[in-house]
Amino acid sequence: MDDLTKKHLLDILIAIEEIESFFDNKPKLYDDFYSNLCLRRAVERNIEIIGEAMNRILKTKQEIAITNSRKIVDARNYIIHGYDSLSVDILWSMIMNHLPRLKKEVVTLLDS
Template sequence: MVANIAIEEIENFFGDKSKQFDDFYSNLCLRRATESNIEIIGEAMNRILKIDRNIAVTNSRKIVDARNYIIHEYYSLSVDILWSTVINHLPKPKDEVMALLDNE
């Protein structure tokens, strides 16, 4: 699924190193690539929720909201919002979406 690929890409952007805010903050390419993938993930989640609003994916609404914020409020996008999404809202949905796909 496209959302899982995008989550994996974000994880791969960091390589084998632990995720550190200072590294993220100082790397414009990393931030822009992350923004793009969050947009992709958010759009995929939005489409999933339109099919079934009761689907159990943790933080799905927050991921869609982050996507909308990136697209519509770009001028005021803070690195903190991106970082929070990467650290707090992406890890669990990846596993949950894979489990949903396995059950189909």
């Protein structure tokens, strides 16, 4: 794997780890997330970073072994361009359902 792809994968991993750190090892509770605007905005920003890094990877490595890689880029675009219709539920779903798998896949690629 080339150095630039590794850099982008590291950017993704760092963004995921930042999102995880926002919860301070406490249980992730929807109500806490919903009521904390700063937390939601910080998560949005990191998902934008994840999506942009994935977009850059896909420009040279379309075959990268990351589930739904194109949808990750689409999520970034939705947050940026559809900011006025982004629901808290969508962000929550990304945190709970998609980031754990993405983290595992990125770590596996970086370790290989």
